């Protein structure tokens with residue numbers, strides 16, 4: 001599902017950011033360029049959706065990081 005149509009940002013893009021530890025609104029806006037010229041601002045207003053997705057992913061155990 002697209003979270004930002006202007007930039008073509010999908011849920012999985014935001015999950016990847018969450019896995020990298022990018023979960024704060026300011027970090028997410030900077031990473032995805034949501035303050036850039038040309039953005040309509042819709043997803044900036046809905047940044048809580050980005051944060052929820054990124055945070056949920058950040059707290060999931062990553063199968064890549066488990067090395068026993």
Ligand code: FES
Nearest residue numbers: 004006039040043
């Ligand atoms: S929908 Fe994200 S800037 Fe327009």
